Amino acid sequence: MEYDFAKVEKKWQKYWEKKNLFSASSDKEKPKTYILIEFPYPSGEGLHVGHCRSYSALDAVARKKRMEGYNVLYPIGWDAFGLPTENYALKTGVHPKIATEKNIANFKKSLKSLGISFDWNREINTTDPKYYKWTQWIFLQFFKKGLAYQAEIPINWCPSCKIGLANEEVVEGKCERCESEVKREKRKQWMLKITKYADRLIEDLNGLNYLEKIKAQQINWIGKSYGTEIDFKVENCENIIKVFTTRTDTIFGVTAVVLAPEHPLVASLLRIQNSELRIKNYGEVKTYIEQSKEKSEFERTQLAKEKTGIELKGIRAINPLNSERVPVWVGDYVVGTYGGGAVMVVPAHDYRDYDFAKKYGLKIREVVAGGNISQEAFTDYGVLINSGKFNQLSSQEAQEKITDWLEKKGSGRKKIQYKLRDWVFSRQHYWGEPIPIVYCRRCWENQSLIKSGTKSRLNYDYTIIKGKEYMIVPVPEKDLPVELPYVEKYQPTGTGESPLANLKEWVNVNCPKCGGPAKRETDTMPNWAGSNWYFMRYTDPENENSLANQEKLKYWMPVDWYNGGMEHTTLHLLYSRFCYKFLYDIGIAPTKEPYQKRTAHGMVLAEDGRKMSKSFGNVINPEKIIKAYGADTLRIYEMFMGPFDQTIAWNAQGVKGCYRFLQRVWELVLDWSKDKNKTSSSKVIKAVHQLNKKINDDLEKAKFNTPIAAFMEFINFALRNKKGIGRDAIERMLKLLAPFAPHLTEELWERIGNSPSIFSHSYPQYDKKCTLAEEITLIVQIDGKLRARLKLPFNLTEDKIKEKILTDRRVQNFLAGKKIKKTIFLVNRLINLVTR
RNA sequence: GCCGGGGUGGCGGAAUGGCAGACGCAACGGACUUAAAAUCCGUUGGAGGGAAACUUCCGUGAGGGUUCGAGUCCCUCUCCCGGCACCA
Numbered sequence: 001m002e003y004d005f006a007k008v009e010k011k012w013q014k015y016w017e018k019k020n021l022f023s024a025s026s027d028k029e030k031p032k033t034y035i036l037i038e039f040p041y042p043s044g045e046g047l048h049v050g051h052c053r054s055y056s057a058l059d060a061v062a063r064k065k066r067m068e069g070y071n072v073l074y075p076i077g078w079d080a081f082g083l084p085t086e087n088y089a090l091k092t093g094v095h096p097k098i099a100t101e102k103n104i105a106n107f108k109k110s111l112k113s114l115g116i117s118f119d120w121n122r123e124i125n126t127t128d129p130k131y132y133k134w135t136q137w138i139f140l141q142f143f144k145k146g147l148a149y150q151a152e153i154p155i156n157w158c159p160s161c162k163i164g165l166a167n168e169e170v171v172e173g174k175c176e177r178c179e180s181e182v183k184r185e186k187r188k189q190w191m192l193k194i195t196k197y198a199d200r201l202i203e204d205l206n207g208l209n210y211l212e213k214i215k216a217q218q219i220n221w222i223g224k225s226y227g228t229e230i231d232f233k234v235e236n237c238e239n240i241i242k243v244f245t246t247r248t249d250t251i252f253g254v255t256a257v258v259l260a261p262e263h264p265l266v267a268s269l270l271r272i273q274n275s276e277l278r279i280k281n282y283g284e285v286k287t288y289i290e291q292s293k294e295k296s297e298f299e300r301t302q303l304a305k306e307k308t309g310i311e312l313k314g315i316r317a318i319n320p321l322n323s324e325r326v327p328v329w330v331g332d333y334v335v336g337t338y339g340g341g342a343v344m345v346v347p348a349h350d351y352r353d354y355d356f357a358k359k360y361g362l363k364i365r366e367v368v369a370g371g372n373i374s375q376e377a378f379t380d381y382g383v384l385i386n387s388g389k390f391n392q393l394s395s396q397e398a399q400e401k402i403t404d405w406l407e408k409k410g411s412g413r414k415k416i417q418y419k420l421r422d423w424v425f426s427r428q429h430y431w432g433e434p435i436p437i438v439y440c441r442r443c444w445e446n447q448s449l450i451k452s453g454t455k456s457r458l459n460y461d462y463t464i465i466k467g468k469e470y471m472i473v474p475v476p477e478k479d480l481p482v483e484l485p486y487v488e489k490y491q492p493t494g495t496g497e498s499p500l501a502n503l504k505e506w507v508n509v510n511c512p513k514c515g516g517p518a519k520r521e522t523d524t525m526p527n528w529a530g531s532n533w534y535f536m537r538y539t540d541p542e543n544e545n546s547l548a549n550q551e552k553l554k555y556w557m558p559v560d561w562y563n564g565g566m567e568h569t570t571l572h573l574l575y576s577r578f579c580y581k582f583l584y585d586i587g588i589a590p591t592k593e594p595y596q597k598r599t600a601h602g603m604v605l606a607e608d609g610r611k612m613s614k615s616f617g618n619v620i621n622p623e624k625i626i627k628a629y630g631a632d633t634l635r636i637y638e639m640f641m642g643p644f645d646q647t648i649a650w651n652a653q654g655v656k657g658c659y660r661f662l663q664r665v666w667e668l669v670l671d672w673s674k675d676k677n678k679t680s681s682s683k684v685i686k687a688v689h690q691l692n693k694k695i696n697d698d699l700e701k702a703k704f705n706t707p708i709a710a711f712m713e714f715i716n717f718a719l720r721n722k723k724g725i726g727r728d729a730i731e732r733m734l735k736l737l738a739p740f741a742p743h744l745t746e747e748l749w750e751r752i753g754n755s756p757s758i759f760s761h762s763y764p765q766y767d768k769k770c771t772l773a774e775e776i777t778l779i780v781q782i783d784g785k786l787r788a789r790l791k792l793p794f795n796l797t798e799d800k801i802k803e804k805i806l807t808d809r810r811v812q813n814f815l816a817g818k819k820i821k822k823t824i825f826l827v828n829r830l831i832n833l834v835t836r
Numbered sequence: 837g838c839c840g841g842g843g844u845g846g847c848g849g850a851a852u853g854g855c856a857g858a859c860g861c862a863a864c865g866g867a868c869u870u871a872a873a874a875u876c877c878g879u880u881g882g883a884g885g886g887a888a889a890c891u892u893c894c895g896u897g898a899g900g901g902u903u904c905g906a907g908u909c910c911c912u913c914u915c916c917c918g919g920c921a922c923c924a
Contacts, residue, residue: 213840217919220839225923245924307922331922338923345924351837352922419923566918640860642848646841647917651848657860660875706850709859716859779855784905786855810891824904830854834904 003666005630009743013115021757022066022074022117028555030071035062036535036595038564038572039077039124041527042103043084047110048612049620049638049650050565050604056635057601057644057704058563059116063739064699066117067763073556074117075538077124078104082527083166086431089490096431097486100127110623114631115743117759122541126433126530131537133481134547135529136436138579139425140474141586143437147193150459150472153424155496157185163492164428173299183294187496188463189426190435190523194578198222198418201577209597211645214569221570223419228403230344230412232257232317235325239265241317244339244417247349248406249398252387253367255357256345257317258309258329261292262336269315280313285330292332307333307356320411321402322388331356339417348373368395423575425525428498430490432524434482436475438509439463442516443471473513482520498522531572532579535559535594547588554590562595565603566645573598599702602647604638609649620650632741633659639704639740658708662744664715665737669748671722672730676752681724685770687717688729692766695736711737727752732764780805781832782814798825805831 016022037054040047062074078100085096085103104125111118124131142148156165158175164187169176194201202222205215227246234241241257259266269279270286279285288310309331316325326345333352334343347357347364354377357364364373367386371378381395390398406412426435444462456462462471475482485506490499500522501507511518533547539556540548564573576594583589605611606618613619625634637658642648672678680688694710714733718725730752738745738758749758773794778801780788788810792801802823805811815833824832 213918216840220920223920223923227924243924247924333922335923343922343924350924352924355922417923419920570919640848648848651861653861654848661860663875705848706859709850712859777855781854781905784854784903789855822904824854826854830905832854832904836904 003663003744005632005662005743006627008747009113009115009631012743012746013112015746015756016115016117017120019757020121021759022062022072023119023121024073024075025071027071028551030069032073032556032560033062033065033070034073034535034556034559034561035065036075036538036559036562038562038568039079039531039534040107041079041082041084042100042107044088044099044103045614045619046103046106047622048604049622049625049634050601050612052114052622052634053604053638053644054563054565054601055111055114055116056638057702058561059635059742060639060704060739061561061699063117063742063759064763067735067738067759067761069762073122073538074119075122075124076111076116076118076120077122077534077538078107078126079527079531079534080104080125080127081432081525081530083169083429083431086429086490089431095486096490097127113623113626114634117742122538124534124537124541126534127431127484129481129483130544132433132530134537135433135525135533136475136480136482137477137547138533138583139525139529140436140477140480142192142582143474145582145586146460147196147582148425149191149193150188150463151191151422152186153189153191154184155187155189155424157183157496159183161492162494162496164496166427185496187428189424190437190521192423192425192578194423194575195418195420197578197581198224198420200581201574204577204581204593208593208595210595211599214566214573214598214600217569218574221420221574223417225417227339227415227417228399228406228412229340229415230406231320232326232342232344233320234265234328235316235318239268241265241328241342242340243342243344244415245344247346247395247399248402248412249381249384249387249390249393249395250346250349250367251319251321251344251402252384252390253346253348253365254319254324254326254344255347255363255365256327256329258331258334258343258345258356260334260336260341261289261330261332263330263334263341266312266330269312278314281310285310285312288330295332307331307352307359309333309356309360311360320406320409327362329360337421338419347377349378351377351379353377423578425529426523427526428492428496429524430484430487430499432484432526433529434484434500435521435523435525436480436482437521438473438475438511438518439465439470439521440473440511440514440516440518441468441470442514442518443473443511444469446514447471470519471513473511473518476512479512484524498524500524528572528575532576533583535562535576536580536583536589550588550590553588557589558591558593559595559597561597561599563599563601566600569600600645602643602645604641605647605649607650607652612650625655629655629659630662630743632662632744636662636708636741640708642705644702644704661708661712661715662741664719665711665741665744666748668715668718668722669730669734669752672725673752676727678723678726680726680729681721682774684718684721684724684726684729686773687714688732689766689770692732692736692764693768693771696766708740711740734758735761735764776828778828779830780808780811781830782811783835784832787811787814794828798823798831801825801831 035058037058040051062072066072080100085099088099089096126132139148156170158165158180160178160180161175165175165182170182173182175182202219202224225246227244228248229242229244232241232243309329312328312330315328317328318325334341345353347353347362348366349368365386366373367384368378368382369385370380370382384390384393384398390402393401403414462469485503487499487503493499493501507520507522509518509520536548536553539552543549580589580594584592608618610616622634637655640658641654691710691714695707698707734745734749735758746756746758750756775791776794778790778792779786780790788808818835820833820835822834
């Protein structure tokens with residue numbers, strides 16, 4: 001009778017594998033369901049209980065769907081390029097390729113012992129050249145459509161390690177490894193034009209079943225705002241400063257214009273020597289700009305809450321509304337990459353400008369009535385004052401009228417701005433997909449010979465390396481993949497280039513276009529490149545002619561349910577939606593959106609409430625749990641521990657509770673099987689159908705903890721009503737439990753004399769009639785307070801019930817000396833006698 | 837500061853506007869045992885009354901409101917968590 005989970009689990013895992021029970025079929029007649037979990041990064045740490053939470057829960061969904069007759073795709077693969085493996089290689093000398101293979105083997109072993117019903121025939125690996133051939137192919141399509149381009153942008157630079165750092169390697173403004181201050185250094189980077197898709201990325205969220213908070217976070221991140229671009233002419237020259245504002249109504253309150261240090265006008269003004277436009281405090285300005293350029297993002301945003309700036313003395317900008325001359329400043333609190341990097345300063349009606357004006361003694365002019373500007377900025381809407389002919393208008397009216405006026409004069413226009421920036425697609429690392437681009441000097445010379453008036457666009461068609469022009473030549477599709485060469489040293493080059501730059505024999509190639517000497521791009525792609533489209537590859541993982549067959553994509557896409565971490569909402573989720581939309585535009589992807597439904601699981605913390613980490617020594621190893629209690633216990637616990645989307649701390653005692661529960665199931669079923677000829681009592685039938693309903697309803701809503709509780713209740717009930725349990729109840733219960741505790745239920749299914757597998761049997765549907773009892777408990781309230789509970793037959797009328805309850809002793813007590821003024825009656829549920 | 841989501845026993849948490857605290861853990865009492873572990877049975881929000889079956893009052897962060905009735909809806913405040921953050 002002892003439940004030997006180790007033996008049982010191994011037995012069924014072998015059985016499933018042998019029968020190939022969970023591989024998605026190619027039968028396109030069947031309705032499909034595509035269930036997806038974020039494929040893991042196979043780290044050296046091994047499988048985490050957090051992975052198990054997501055995989056177990058969605059496994060229950062997948063298994064249930066299969067029993068319901070769907071053709072289910074529930075695949076797994078490896079997102080295996082990335083920094084930790086490269087760092088590990090640097091430290092230990094173990095090649096990333098070897099380390100990755102080892103880690104994958106380790107993960108695979110753990111996952112198999114959990115018995116997740118993945119379709120292992122479709123396993124993919126982003127570091128496999130057969131896979132990244134298509135990652136590179138997608139990049140080439142971006143390039144061809146002009147959505148991949150180069151730009152000089154500042155990266156995180158560690159002056160001591162002499163390498164570029166990823167954002168996650170910068171901790172509080174310092175290099176993670178050597179703790180020196182991270183600086184900003186401009187480097188040429190590949191960029192993807194995600195901004196072109198900003199609107200669609202917002203709008204198309206509409207039809208999708210994403211957790212509301214996920215939609216909100218994405219919309220927030222894209223940060224669309226409607227405003228006006230206003231031209232401020234610079235006095236005595238042709239230059240124009242374009243500022244972006246959402247508060248056109250405050251334009252009469254402008255007392256200065258502030259430029260970001262990166263603003264192109266600043267550099268060009270510094271170059272001008274003509275006396276009219278000479279910056280009087282040239283030296284100071286130059287120093288200020290150089291200092292702020294050196295500042296890291298962290299210093300500029302986190303540390304420098306105190307605004308700094310410097311006036312460009314001698315330079316004035318002209319307010320187009322009232323022709324007023326206002327001073328021009330440079331301040332590094334102005335974001336260079338947003339809204340053109342220039343703002344109009346309206347101290348009376350903006351907190352930031354108020355601070356800035358107070359600090360540097362700028363004028364504060366009130367133009368919207370309603371606040372007390374001697375105390376603080378007034379940022380609400382109001383009625384305009386000191387605004388010439390726009391006085392007396394409300395802010396909203398004024399915004400329209402002033403924008404109209406500006407548009408007529410040609411000195412302003414409506415504009416939409418986004419916070420979203422283009423995606424930096426270059427990494428100066430070894431362990432990533434090589435970018436399939438070659439730089440050719442001869443092609444440049446050829447084209448300049450042929451066409452003297454060249455139309456090539458800088459950063460799209462040609463680039464400049466060390467002062468010389470080179471054509472950007474894409475590697476022909478037939479030559480893909482550009483394989484990542486095997487190197488012995490992954491040490492940084494010290495120049496900010498990737499370690500690939502040291503491999504002369506790899507870097508130097510013949511130009512695929514002209515055959516001349518050319519050089520390869522040595523940057524690699526970011527982590528997100530491989531995960532951008534992996535869910536498409538699962539539909540046809542072996543395809544050598546395209547990233548996936550069209551018919552297969554059409555059948556399987558979109559993903560019906562995608563679950564992953566909340567931390568991927570703004571990066572992976574947004575990037576992959578963008579990539580998919582692009583592939584839709586060029587006729588590869590069959591739908592506008594890749595994921596129909598998106599949920600997120602909460603983190604699993606250690607018992608002490610902190611993050612699990614080797615350094616805290618509080619890591620829970622799933623394999624150890626499996627050894628001690630079995631995979632089914634681990635699965636059940638992970639689902640039972642709390643609401644699926646919530647962060648939750650591990651509790652070792654809670655695991656034991658789940659183990660006890662499964663043992664009771666075991667005991668109940670085997671005990672029952674000693675005498676199988678019982679028939680179910682009506683109480684039992686009712687209970688098991690109610691259980692059935694509960695499971696169906698809750699799984700739809702991504703609730704996994706309450707179904708487990710319902711099973712526990714049922715088992716407690718069943719152990720007390722053993723006599724009334726028939727085969728129908730036992731079988732129904734086992735089928736319902738099977739998606740949650742697959743090994744245990746397979747074994748019991750077989751032991752009670754059924755043929756395996758339980759998963760090839762159909763999922764039970766509940767009968768609504770059976771969920772209703774012939775007897776109900778009626779709640780009796782007097783003035784809204786519970787005063788009695790009565791067991792009554794089903795469907796009694798109000799009058800009959802009233803008659804009955806008025807004879808109840810307690811009810812009589814509470815009604816003594818009172819008159820019933822009103823009665824609220826809900827059939828089979830409640831009666832409320834109101835005396836007030 | 838802005839945008840989300842929350843605050844319910846000793847703990848994790850349940851509750852289509854209608855029985856607050858399901859289920860699990862822990863704790864306590866008992867059974868089994870030489871003993872412990874495991875297992876099983878019972879008790880367990882707080883305060884009061886009763887010999888007892890039982891029974892009364894209070895109770896879901898604070899205050900107000902809507903309603904016959906509020907953990908649930910509305911307003912104000914407060915604290916916690918997540919995201920964004922000088923985005924004009």
